[in-house]
Amino acid sequence: MDETLLRSLTPGVLAILVRRGADFAAAEDAVQDALVEALRAWQADPPRDPKGWLVTVAWRKFLDAARAETARRRREDVVEAEVPSGPAATVDDTLQLYFLCAHPSLTPSSAVALTLRAVGGLTTRQIAQAYLVPEATMAQRISRAKRTVSGVRFDQPGDVATVLRVLYLVFNEGYSGDVDLAAEAIRLTRQLAAAIDHPEVAGLLALMLLHHARRATRTEPGGRLVPLAGQDRSRWDTTLIAEGVEILQAALARDRLGEFQAQAAIAALHADAPDAAETDWVQIVEWYDELARLTGSPVVRLNRAVAVGEADGPRAGLAALAELDDTLPRYAAVAAYLHERDGDLATAAKLYAEAAKKASSLAEVDHLTRQAARLNTRRP
Known part of the structure; x- marks a missing residue:
């Protein structure tokens, strides 16, 4: 059984059910039931059209549950007239599913959990392990999130920036348990980049790839942190770096700069330096100026102070730091x-x-x- 295939098909199947008019929570339950049945049935007889099989079974599961509701006949009459025969429709509604899971009415933690469940296809147990919380706690979080978005119309334009923030939150969680969230975030962002032509989506993907390329050198075997200057650059993944730089250059060429492109440009400059001493800190400061203009973030200005200290000397860095609130996270470490x-x-x-x-x-x-x-x- 190809679990990766099942996870890749999950968002599209769920999106089709919701597009047909199914309540989000009920549709998600039906898709999970279909996945369980697929794990059992596909071992002996894998279907020619896996997505079509999942849509058919999930829709049947949904209708079985809906028959207990007073609106059963109305639902069936409306939907039967719209359901195409044969293989599942090729229109990919996954993009709308991203927007739905990153709905502004959800808290960031709920949006992350729902995205991993509905778009990523992870089980509640896997998500709970990744976030180091009890499975029951995560189940409640996901259930509340599903109820929150159940009444949201599926045909409204979504906020790309919110989706990207959710994916970046997933990426920054790293990995724990049997789920590598950094790798999962990259997979989902690749999927999003294939569905939407947007420079900031490309910028986020480039940023993730450039950061992920350094992952093996960030800690020692015992888990001790290794600062960027002390990392063994010969162990950085040059394939990921080359891909990230290529994606970033294409995004920047469109002249629609956003915060993730600016962050990726800073990461690319670090990746391009043969060693810490040869880092182009002057250009990094310039990118931090752009990033500060785009975001107004005091954390960005804190990181900029470090870059100023490298480019113009520690006293210049301390002068830049003195302009900031000393209660900022990591202020004391930078100082x-x-x-x-x-x-x-x-x-x-x-x-x-x-x-x-x-x-x-x-x-x-x-x-x-x-x-x-x-x-x-x-x-x-």
Whole structure:
């Protein structure tokens, strides 16, 4: 049984049922029932038209459930007149499904969970494992999300920016359990890029590929973080880098710059440098200026301060940092790095220790604590 094929067909099947008029929650339940039946039936007799088989079975499951409702006959009369005979329609409604799962009425966590379930085809158990929460908790989250979007019309234009934010949230979760969310986010973004011609979709795909190319070097075998400057660049995936750069260049050529294209341009400059010392920090600062203009994000300006410190010296970086709110996440870590580069080891060690107390992950706490300890042992 090809589980990858089933997962790739799931969003299209679900979209067809919803397009025919099925309530989203009921349609999703019917598709899941059809997938279970496919796992059992296809082993001995795989169908010639897998998608058509799933549509037929899922629709039958939906009608069986709908017969208990008072509107059964009206639904059947309307839909039977519209259902084409033969293989499933070739029109791909997956794009609308992306928009539905990223509906603005959903919280970011609910939108992510629903996208992974409905578009990604993951089971509730897999999603729960990936997010390190009990399966019952994730089931409730998905159920609430399905109820929220059940009344949403399927023919309304969607917000591409919201969809991209949801996919980027998935990518940044990395991997856990038996689901690699970074790889899953790339797969879904490739699917989206095939369905919609939009430079920011291409920009996000390029950004993911460029970041993913460095994945093997970001941590040591024991899980210890390795900063960008210390990573073994010979182990970066040059195939992914080349693909990401090519996609980015095509997107930038359209002259419709967006935040994901700007982020990808920064990642491409890092990927292009043979070593940390040869990084084109001046151009990276220029891209951060563009990104700050596009987003107004203080986090972008925080990262820009690091780049300024590399391009124009640590004191210039500290001056840029002084313009920001010192309660920003990672502010203390950035300040520590810049003070260390400026030779003030005592202040840097104190700031690293302070940053470790505020870190959001054990790996980051470990890294910052080690940085503080390293400087304390170097001081006279």
